[in-house]
Amino acid sequence: xxxxxxxxxxxxxxxxxSNGRIRLRNIFPNQGTQVIAIVxxxxxxxxxxxxxxxxxxxTLQPNAPGQTPDGILIGNADFTLTEExxxxxxxxxxxxxxxxxxxxxxxxxxxxxxxxxxxxVRTSGFVLIPVPKQKATGTPxxxxx
Numbered sequence: 001x002x003x004x005x006x007x008x009x010x011x012x013x014x015x016x017x018s019n020g021r022i023r024l025r026n027i028f029p030n031q032g033t034q035v036i037a038i039v040x041x042x043x044x045x046x047x048x049x050x051x052x053x054x055x056x057x058x059t060l061q062p063n064a065p066g067q068t069p070d071g072i073l074i075g076n077a078d079f080t081l082t083e084e085x086x087x088x089x090x091x092x093x094x095x096x097x098x099x100x101x102x103x104x105x106x107x108x109x110x111x112x113x114x115x116x117x118x119x120x121v122r123t124s125g126f127v128l129i130p131v132p133k134q135k136a137t138g139t140p141x142x143x144x145x
Contacts (some may be wrong), residue, residue: 006042010124012112013038030128033105036110037097037124042134044086044093051078051115052097057125059109072109075099 009025013036028035039050055071058064066072079085079095086093097112107130114122 003119004041004043004121005049006044007038008042008114008116008122010112010114011038012036012124014020026124026126028126028128029131030104031131032108033101033128034100035099035110035112035126037057037099037114039097039114039122040092040094041081041116043091046083046086048081049078049091049117050081050095050097051118052076052089053113053115054099054120055111055113056105061106061108064106074105074110075101086136107142118133 008029012026013022013024014034015022015036022038035054035073037052039052041048041050053073054075054077056064056074058067058070061067064072077097077099081093081095085095097114099112105128107128110126110128112124112126113120114124
């Protein structure tokens with residue numbers, strides 16, 4: 001099997017907004033985390049397997065349990081290209097990889113490693129930040145006359 005040759009593009013998003021648009025980003029809140037990677041490959045062929053490994057890098061917490069030089073693997077996802085997922089005119093194939101967690105992931109730097117048929121072809125970094133605490137809203141005291 002020959003290794004993949006072609007450009008790979010990765011765009012990260014948290015999903016559709018209420019207006020139906022997709023907002024690309026690389027900074028996400030760490031509450032109920034969902035990160036979706038939209039992956040496009042040039043020279044795509046049916047049967048190509050795209051795998052994503054999501055890792056926590058430990059930039060903010062370098063002594064986290066299980067930390068390695070490659071980070072802490074926190075999830076993986078994959079898809080296989082089909083004829084329907086490839087544009088016949090451009091030979092660009094696409095699919096999505098998703099990291100979903102109902103738990104808060106710690107604020108830190110993270111990395112998605114994208115493999116095509118087992119060969120690393122792209123990385124994409126992102127950051128999870130703490131959700132700011134909302135200020136208490138109350139009625140200001142009335143000033144008497």
